[in-house]
Amino acid sequence: MANPDKSRKATSVRDDQLRRAEELDALDAILPFDRRDQLAALLTDDDVDTLKHLAREGMGDNTLRALASDLGYLEAWCQLATGSPLPWPAPEALLLKFVAHHLWDPVKRAEDPTHGMPADVEAGLRAERLLRTAGPHAPGTVRRRLTSWSILTRWRGLTGAFGAPSLKSALRLAVRASSRPRQRRSKKAVTVDVLVKLLQACAGDRLVDLRDRALLLTAFASGGRRRSEVAGLRVEDLTDEEPVRADPNDKNSPPLPCLSIHLGRTKTTRSDDNEHVLLIGRPVTALKRWLAEAAIKEGPVFRRIDQWGNIDRRALTPQSVNVILKSRAKQAGLDPALFSAHGLRSGYLTEAANRGIPLPEAMQQSRHKSVTQAASYYNNAERKQGRAARLII
Numbered sequence: 001m002a003n004p005d006k007s008r009k010a011t012s013v014r015d016d017q018l019r020r021a022e023e024l025d026a027l028d029a030i031l032p033f034d035r036r037d038q039l040a041a042l043l044t045d046d047d048v049d050t051l052k053h054l055a056r057e058g059m060g061d062n063t064l065r066a067l068a069s070d071l072g073y074l075e076a077w078c079q080l081a082t083g084s085p086l087p088w089p090a091p092e093a094l095l096l097k098f099v100a101h102h103l104w105d106p107v108k109r110a111e112d113p114t115h116g117m118p119a120d121v122e123a124g125l126r127a128e129r130l131l132r133t134a135g136p137h138a139p140g141t142v143r144r145r146l147t148s149w150s151i152l153t154r155w156r157g158l159t160g161a162f163g164a165p166s167l168k169s170a171l172r173l174a175v176r177a178s179s180r181p182r183q184r185r186s187k188k189a190v191t192v193d194v195l196v197k198l199l200q201a202c203a204g205d206r207l208v209d210l211r212d213r214a215l216l217l218t219a220f221a222s223g224g225r226r227r228s229e230v231a232g233l234r235v236e237d238l239t240d241e242e243p244v245r246a247d248p249n250d251k252n253s254p255p256l257p258c259l260s261i262h263l264g265r266t267k268t269t270r271s272d273d274n275e276h277v278l279l280i281g282r283p284v285t286a287l288k289r290w291l292a293e294a295a296i297k298e299g300p301v302f303r304r305i306d307q308w309g310n311i312d313r314r315a316l317t318p319q320s321v322n323v324i325l326k327s328r329a330k331q332a333g334l335d336p337a338l339f340s341a342h343g344l345r346s347g348y349l350t351e352a353a354n355r356g357i358p359l360p361e362a363m364q365q366s367r368h369k370s371v372t373q374a375a376s377y378y379n380n381a382e383r384k385q386g387r388a389a390r391l392i393i
Helices: 004-027 033-042 045-056 061-082 090-104 105-111 119-127 139-155 165-178 192-201 207-221 226-232 282-295 318-330 341-353 359-366 372-386
Strands: 238-245 257-260 276-280 303-307 311-315
Touching: 004 318, 033 061, 033 192, 045 061, 045 139, 061 139, 061 226, 090 139, 090 165, 119 165, 119 359, 139 165, 192 207, 192 318, 192 341, 207 226, 207 276, 207 282, 207 303, 226 318, 238 276, 238 311, 276 282, 341 359, 341 372, 359 372
Parallel strands: none
Antiparallel strands: 238 257, 257 276, 303 311
């Protein structure tokens, strides 16, 4: 015979999750649609209230999206590791446990299976598809989640132990012990030779081909835009400019169509920053053809298309941009595991370096704020073209 108390409790949990899912719908432009139900199950009512408050306070969409994702992970990890929801503020011991579970020594793990994250916690996170890495976490990921944890603690009006000497020491020692090599977000850059192959894979006249071709050309030519910026692009962000010469130094060179793209709020700017980049020539033609064929006159530029060719009113998600690139890479005969949407960004700067375009000029288009980060692509190109590595060939 069914236990009525247990049945009522299960119904109450489902009702709470449904209510949270409906509340999360208010953050539709921020939270990933495909994770809405999962986040509704992981987050508490207080968590949702905090996220809605941050949205009202004008926190950037990308930052809020990362906070929501990190908060969902922390709630799931804490429940599995302690049997209780995430406490606010988190005690110092819990912060140390988080570091120990995520940054560990692979050599010691081989000798002692209890070292690092417990097997049942790992299995639970994998079952929720929250854990994919096979080894210790990247130190940057652990630091980011601790930072998110700290931010959310402060926004609740509480003080945590995130500056405790024991935590700083544990992080430093754990990073040294894990010795995890830094992984590029995209193992290979999408330079022009790769881009040409991707474009050939979507050379048809179907709406999905027109969209993907316009997406790839726009993302690359506008300076290697981040996938969140590509997904968030709206018709209202586009402004027609006067045609420009193919060769600005030759008044007889043919005119090319030109568009400016208002970036609005990005990872490194505020919403009131009047930053824009230019799109010239072939990318403009591809983008305008897609908008015309899809009859898109306002709202999101790049939208979902179902299997019957129907265009959704909703924008692509940032994750979808990544899926599209990998899918086209596979169709082009390339290994999709070697490429991601970030390869368009690194590929733009790598291509600029290979063509001898000055770094400041390339950064005007890519909108990199860090000269050090942007220069790394130039340094790699110069080393490959230099003589230092050719002493014996």
